[in-house]
Amino acid sequence: MTVANNTIDSAPAPNPQASIQHERSQNRFDPETMHYFLESLKENAEAFKTIIQQLERDPILGNDASYYDLTKAQQREITARRIARVAQYLEMGESPLWETTRTSLLNLVDSQVGTRIGVNLGLFLGCIRGNGTEEQRNYWSTTKGTELLKNLYGCFGMTELAHGLNVAGLETTATFDKERDQFIINTPHIGATKWWIGGAAHSATHCAVYARLIVDGEDYGVKTFVVPLRDSAHNVMPGVTVGDIGAKMGRDGIDNGWIQFSHVRIPRFFMLQKFCKVSREGDVTMPPLEQLSYSALLGGRVQMVMDSYRWTARFATIALRYAVGRRQFKLASQGDGSETQLLNYPLHQRRLLPYLAQAYVFSVGAWKIDHTITETLDTLDKNVAAEDMGAIMKSIEDMKTLFIDSASAKSTATWLTADCIDQCRQSCGGHGYSAYNGFGKAYNDWVVQCTWEGDNSVLAMSVGKPIIRAVMAVLDLGKKQKSSLAFLNDAKKFNTKETILTSTDDVLDLKKALSAIEVLITRIAIQGAKVVTENDGNFDTVGAASLAISKLKAHLYFLSEYVKRISENEYKEMNPYLLKLGQLYATANVVEKFSGEFLGHSILSPELLNELTNKIVPQICKELRPDVIAYTDSFQFSDFALNSSIGKYDGNIYENYFGTVKTLNPHSVTKAPYSAEFELALNRPSLEVRDRFEKSEEAASILSK
């Protein structure tokens, strides 16, 4: 008889924490230093730790497993309460770094709070920033208090019931009434009902409405208007109908709604008019370039790449810690009777370690693209303010590059993060299916990232098309490509069947792997160009190629930024560990995943692929295995941030998980609330009794007479 923990056992109980603690004691690098790398800068890493602690200790923002038991109504309520709490932190006016860190971490620990605030601060104010004059921006954002979640609460009225992606086809109208100097906002039919509008159902006071500008019967296309939905007593305005769109697959804490406008009047100057203006007389000044007004969604896309990094890191940590602690089946070679740690199986390493690599590689790309968008939008704002058309055109070029990079990165990263959550869940077996281990809600909350602010498939198509066009321009017109597409300038040289990767050394050399991806993208694009030409220029025929191009372009972006970052890394002692993950990413996450494409375009030989699958990748995994706990500890997630019973730092999987289950579902309650009814059904009288013996032979003999 042994006494283990707080319970008496009659045989030795499993001791998963010993495995994890033992591995932790063997750390070969310092997880805290690694965290500086992952968060890009030491000061970011420190802000991360401060904010996580602040959130964790806050009585309203702190979370635990009971979060997974909340009903939709409870989620809505707690989300609203948390928004109010975050507003108080915003008013304290800490540094911008702290504010962006808080946003980013809210997206991790309670994504519905993150989103519901993001709709206001990101989309609503982003739309005003992108389309309004500086005075309009100041008024709605600062004067009115919106930026502090005060007085006003904005929502973003773009999508309609029958129109999602095709913004130019939206059907809500904004008709100029010259006489009264007003716009009349109207929903002409059910299909034009604003739909999915986050915050509209109950929180929003105002909406940034995308509507067709109609002046004197002429349709000037879709512009943006600030339309009040509720008055200062939070009552819905006349002519405005809002409703709750109800239950969703996830993020039920967000009050997504629908809006119909029935001849709603707003003052002319509620139109956002940085680029497009309507004068008192109804003269319309059109924007120099329509693209300028589409920046509102870019910020969200970039944020989603950061979210992808953090969510991948979170679920890889949970699944890997579990795989270190969990034992399954015996190995003949082991004499002590203990079963083998899950993570010592090569297949399990193959299943999970690529997600560890994904988290590390995404981290660098996420910080990079975050930095790029800030710079690009700030420069654009400056150039617009200076009315410098040359500089504006240059900014638009940068925006185009950012569009391609962010569209491919957003779509690829959010898809791969969904895969990660799903595969990590499966790797934890049945325990992954328990709500208390976090995977279920996370998956449901996450996957909308693949759909909103640009459906991934459509975004991917929108990346494939310009790349195929660019390759056509290079080959047919000798037109040079710039910045992130410059590699296409070698299209002619690449347009062979030459093998690019010829040896194990090649495969492990990240620079060669990067060239291989460049050549592959180019060859797919050249093939795609041929198909387009054969189909009279119809790009719809190269959907599959566009998809592959977009994904490979994203991998190229992430991996090349990762390689660059390692070369500049001030914590050089981390580099061997970082390099190994990069090699796994290149081989397992890219080459193996696109093996059909790599072989089909002769980038490598079947023999080398075979070598890769059967030797190289297993070998890299084996080398990564001893440092798994250090790699995952490097994300510096507290138990609060992970919110998963089987993923806690101490590795005491079973006690933690059982403890959560028992706390939230006390076993002193032995009957369900509906038990009496169920018992009656189970112990029901016989069928004959219930049929009042009417179907008995006796009854038959009577009734037949």
Add this chain to the structure above:
Amino acid sequence: MTVANNTIDSAPAPNPQASIQHERSQNRFDPETMHYFLESLKENAEAFKTIIQQLERDPILGNDASYYDLTKAQQREITARRIARVAQYLEMGESPLWETTRTSLLNLVDSQVGTRIGVNLGLFLGCIRGNGTEEQRNYWSTTKGTELLKNLYGCFGMTELAHGLNVAGLETTATFDKERDQFIINTPHIGATKWWIGGAAHSATHCAVYARLIVDGEDYGVKTFVVPLRDSAHNVMPGVTVGDIGAKMGRDGIDNGWIQFSHVRIPRFFMLQKFCKVSREGDVTMPPLEQLSYSALLGGRVQMVMDSYRWTARFATIALRYAVGRRQFKLASQGDGSETQLLNYPLHQRRLLPYLAQAYVFSVGAWKIDHTITETLDTLDKNVAAEDMGAIMKSIEDMKTLFIDSASAKSTATWLTADCIDQCRQSCGGHGYSAYNGFGKAYNDWVVQCTWEGDNSVLAMSVGKPIIRAVMAVLDLGKKQKSSLAFLNDAKKFNTKETILTSTDDVLDLKKALSAIEVLITRIAIQGAKVVTENDGNFDTVGAASLAISKLKAHLYFLSEYVKRISENEYKEMNPYLLKLGQLYATANVVEKFSGEFLGHSILSPELLNELTNKIVPQICKELRPDVIAYTDSFQFSDFALNSSIGKYDGNIYENYFGTVKTLNPHSVTKAPYSAEFELALNRPSLEVRDRFEKSEEAASILSK
């Protein structure tokens, strides 16, 4: 101004139902006849329609979109009520066909009811059937009423908190107390807590417990015991602790629980002793073959293949109907101003039509394997009863084949169905994320099928290993393989780099496609065998190959049964339409998905793959396009069975969806229950006021003195 439906519109509203009805009017084959094919027999199809109607009209079993709004507590309650209702139908003693059809359809329309009943009728009684004597079976099943969900309610106590797959390693003990002629059931420590036990938390009265048989200190391995959990008043027995494991990713209507036994006594004859027996004196008779006792889980695996067919069909129908009705972006070629139907985009066809093919191909395999298991288990029972060891050995051979076929089919089909639900959801954009369109709950309910009753990865490994062994036996020992592995006998002939598919005609010839898959499996297995040999016989090193082998083996099974079935089809006029789907399956679902393997093993050339991707598959999709409504109508799902607002038969997507949203979330309620609190926060006093002006400069000047 036009009046559309029941609302007044100021501009023409979208008219999706016109598209669907128009396409339906062009049907080139009869969906009802096609349904006979899909349900294997006309009488099955008719039972399907009768039972669906019966379920739909039943006041307790009928479902609508309000189902998606239920909390966990409500789901639990309604599930229990539905079980009681199903019991009444069972007592009516209709035909076995009706009963299996009802089970199958319950798994579709309310899978948690299906499962919660299945735990009792399938797992509990299946375990008793597989391990108990005929008298034991009759007693627990018929005499006590369990088979009618009466008096007794059984659960299946296999998995433990620290042991899932490794049944032989379970740690619950059943110690024989010779003096009192009883077994003492005991949970030695937390890790041996029975975990995930469906029905244990609140419904079950008895449990089929897997426990180690200990007699006179000797451990005879894991056997099965019937252990009462609750008395006739439904109170938990002394020594038994049960608890609710709480919230899950899905299927919250099932009361999964945990059980600990603290020295619980049961009579000796509560042990199931068809094979293993313990005499009054404690003499143990061991079973002739341990495998004989593992049949309980096979039935569930086979059922999951049928579920895969129906769920794939359901979500393909919803997504395809939506894609016919939904319009997006304009095509330059269209002059009427209407946008293009989503399904007219080649990429959208590529995304969805393979799932239509999957449903059709799965249907045939599901019926086939269902038939095989019934036959195999019945024959085994007969042979065991006759004590004919030769015949028993033959049955065991058939069981082994069934094990491989069902393990690869279950794992592959459940994974692909999860993909189907997920991809179909994504293809519906934001509307796919609404709970009311069915995808969210379906995905959450579905994915546990990939984990339970044999984790898919482990099942796949368990298929790869014997196939690699078999190829070794063929090549090294010239040992002939039988039944579904007979194709491996040509291993020597296949072990070349010869190209198998050389032309478009080859690719479209299903017989050639089947040989190509056989050759591919063989070549991967040969390569795997080499790796195993190089690694001293360690099969853990060929996890990735095993996974590929298992998936390809499943495709081989499904596609070959499909081809066979078409050749025997009495409704010959359907064959051209069936053939086309088979061709799409072979090309898009198999060759393209495994393009790395097909190229890597030279089954086809990169040029032919290019042709396949850019011409053949798009061409098949184009040819399937006009019949999509007929193909999906052929599943004969009523709106009740689909339970999806955007997937209804009439195609009136927007009115149906908006109607559901408004009914379930009345927009006359304009404020959330927590609105007052939120309004207070939004209209909060200034920070200075809330700080009682203590941080003002005035206060500073006072306090600094």
